[in-house]
Amino acid sequence: MRRAAAILLLAVLATGLALALEAVPFGRAKTDVANHYIRKGVEETGATNLVTSVVVCYRGLDTLGEVTILFIASLGVGVLLFGRPRHGGRGREEASAIVATGARVLFPLILLFGIYVFLHGHLTPGGGFQGGAVLASAFLLLYLARPAQTVSRATLGAAEALGGLVFVGVGVLGLIAAGYFLNNFLPKGQPNLLLSAGVIPVIYVAIGVKVGSELVRIIGDLVETE
């Protein structure tokens, strides 16, 4: 009964979506907003990665809201799973020798790659969120290899808070220096250099550290409580 009603509803939904998407031609030319960003993006923001210039510079306030959402999610997970910490490794089998040795070798390399991804966010594909996720995956590998692993809460909390404060602080500095919040007030430099694009590298480093430590905290909460 419920299944039949659900399939009927899905059929109606599918026809509605198909009719709506008939009117959107696939692969058409870009909108005016996108044309403006593509033509003027490099000279107005200094970043050659246009997606970065949209995320951090043109739509920077949305990114601030999104960082807040991630902070609230991490806070919620910490509050909900506030319980007895699991006494290390009980009921969980040891990882094999390949996983344990491989994790020891790969952990610094993955960290290095994550730092590279969010440091070069304005030049190559990537950025703060992607680099933070790669950092968190290095710690996830560590949790898989050693069942009794714990990561210090104080360090993670400090890193997360510092990242958020740097982001908002740079925004307020932009307000003081040039008139509106999150203004790109540092010199833009020459495109395709590492030290270019104004405050975009600074903001992305802050976001990378914040997202990485937040995701490690979420994983740690899910793994370490029983």
Next chain:
Amino acid sequence: MYYAGAVALLLVGFYMVLVKANLIKIMLGISFLDTGTHVLLVAIGYVRGGTAPILSESLRQSAEAGGSVTVVDPVPQALVLTAIVIGVGVLALGLSIIVQLYRHYGTLDGRQIRGLKW
């Protein structure tokens, strides 16, 4: 055809949320809805023959040498970047709620958790 794949993901996600009784499957359905939306957004922003919107040195040289270079729309990609991270946050929070529900009620079946008097 990319639209069809995205709509298929959306429909699978809706089916799982509507029909399944296991709470974790419902959470997976929500994750399918997220993924379908992201694919749909990025597919709408595609431009035929366009390349990634990163104006690197090689792209600039080929633009100056001859011919025009088209890049795809960067705005939907920026929106989806944010949305993926939000999806991760929603998944983590939902799963921790499910863990607490299991601790309290001892079952993962949505039909047997009757705290609300409906």
